[in-house]
Amino acid sequence: MSKDAFYKYNLQGVLKVTKAIPGPKSTAMLEEQRKYDSNALVYPGQVPLAISRGLGATVEDLDGNIFIDFSGGVGALNVGHSNPSVVEAVRRQADKITHGLDFPSEPRVALSKKLVGLAPGGLKNNSKVLMCGPTGADAVEAAVKLAKFNTKKPGVISFEGGWHGVSGISLSLTAKRSAKANYLPGVPEVYFAPYPYCYRCPFGLKHPDCSLSCAHYLEHLVRDSDTGFAAPGALLIEPIQGEGGIVPPPPGYLKEIRRICDNNGLIMVADEIQTGFCRTGDMFAMEHEKVTPDIMTVSKSMGSGLPISGIVFKKELDTWGPGAHVGTFRGNALSCAAGFAGIGFMEKHDLAERSRHLGQRTLKRCREMMSRLDVIGDVRGRGLYVGIELIKRGGSKAPDPDLLVRLQKECFSNGLVAWKGGRSGNVARIMPALVITEELLDAGLSIFETGLKKVMAR
Ligand SMILES: Cc1ncc(COP(=O)(O)O)c(C=O)c1O
Structure with missing residues (x-):
């Protein structure tokens, strides 16, 4: 090698x-x-x-x-398992202090400062950070609470196919029915709008002829006083849906959403928990469209393997007071040290560029695979964040989750941890650590293709 x-x-x-x-x-x-x-x-x-x-x-x-x-730790390991810079920073920090509530310490303040400096668009050097608990769900809870605190409106718009966690507010905003089973009622006044899942457009339209009808439908839902929406105040969106099956919206869509938010007094929350920290070929996925959210949620690779989450938001929204969103482990010292070291590694090795490069390579290879194998219905992604949608033969586009279950097992027997997602569990997700070598990436894709041929023949 x-x-x-x-x-x-x-x-x-x-x-x-x-x-x-x-x-x-x-x-x-x-x-x-x-x-x-x-x-x-x-x-x-x-x-x-x-x-x-x-x-x-x-x-x-x-x-x-x-x-x-x-799997790349489902987005938590963009710098890889046990990255040496991260391990060293955690060791050094562990010798000093491991837990310090929200008192200032070197790693905590350094990480907040770093996030403000890296934030997308107008948030850059013009935002505040709230360190949240160990899970992404807690950042979502904080973001929605902050939005509601500012607008005094209860309504939140989320998206079909979206995933935002499994705690109270976040579960209410997650779309997956199986995750909610038996836990209802969730928080009231949550509305789900169609996400631009162009491969299976709910309106039966094709981009770009559709002129972004899904965004216009959303605008109608918000503006028309008789659509059942009670005072929507916030909108929560993944810039590329992750658990929903790696679904990048078409160009211009996020700008439209920003416009709709601006025209209707909605606080725009971008959930960058899975897409953040170089995964999609930029530090944050919102940068691709140069759209600035009002609040951004972060977690997963924010801690480079250690648990942490947070929100980065416009300064003027910082209207709440002490105790508004507190908890014991918010901004844990070891996690902050790991996060700061991990981001340093991303910058030093330009992992955003590496993600773009490896992503192109992967998309090309997967599209070639699609041209040969009729069980691949769609290949999509951005950076090294690629989804391969498996369908049944016969031209119906019916999802084939069973094929993916068998493929995952076949891949594992041959040395590859393949990953699943998608609304029907039929999307293979390629999102390894961005430090993967080209050889390992190619070898993994070969195992994937050989495995797919084998399981489709059974
Ligand atoms: C976009 C997004 N938001 C929120 C979450 C919830 O994060 P956690 O599982 O850490 O609570 C996830 C988890 O996969 C996610 O992908």
Whole structure:
């Protein structure tokens, strides 16, 4: 394997899938976990991986098998598993202090300052930060509370296919029915608008002939006093939907949404929890369209593997007072140190550019695959954030989640952790750590293609 600059950030000896998968040690650990952890766990049921260590875009299981990891910690590991700069910063911080509530400390203030300096568009050097709890959901809760505090209006617009977490407010704003089952009622006055999922346009239209009808429909819902919307005050949108199946909106859409927000007094919240920190080829996905949100939520790669979340918002919205959104672990010192070091690594190695480069390579390869394999209905993405939508044969475009379940297992047996998403669970997601080497990326895509051919033939 040739040594590109990122070689050392990954485990060597990859594709050493020598033992049965899962091997005896992994099997024992998976069984042990099942005894004690709740049935609510999801991933070990999909991919029987018991982890011993990870580096970059690679993980090793307890039996010594090394896998290419296309999940990238679902967006939390843009700098890779156990990135050496991050590990070193955490070690140094652990020797000083690990937990400091919201008292100022070096890593906490450094990270806030960094976020303000990197924020997209008009937020840059003109925003405030609220460090939130360990999960992205908490940032969503904070963003919606801040918006409502400012507008004094209860209504929030979210989007079909959107995912914003599973706590109270955030679950209400998440679209997936299975995630909400039995937990209703959620918070009132939440409205779901159609997202521009052009492959399956709910209006049956095609871009660009549609003239962004979905945005105009949203405007109608907001403006017409008889559409059932009670005083909408905020709008929450993923600049590219992630869990919904990596769905980038068409050009101009986010600008339209900004215009609609401005004309109707809505606070625009961009949820960059999954898209942030170089994943889509820019530090934040809102930058592609040069649209400034009023509030931006961040988490996942904000901590480069350690748990943290936050909101970055226009200064003038900082109208609430002490205690408005508090909690014990908000802005944990170790997470702040990890986050600051991780962002430093992203900047030093220009991971945004690397994401664009590797993303082009991946899209090209996947589109070639699509031309050969009729079970691939759509390939889309931005940067190294690519979705491959699997469909049943016969021209109906019917989603084929079962095929993806079988493909994920087949890939795993051959050394690749493949990832799933999409409204129907039929979208393979390619979002490895951005430190993946070209060789590992190509090898992973080859495992994916060979596996797909095999499972479609069964
Ligand atoms: C866009 C987006 N927002 C919010 C969340 C919720 O984050 P967490 O699972 O950390 O609560 C997620 C998680 O996948 C997400 O992708």
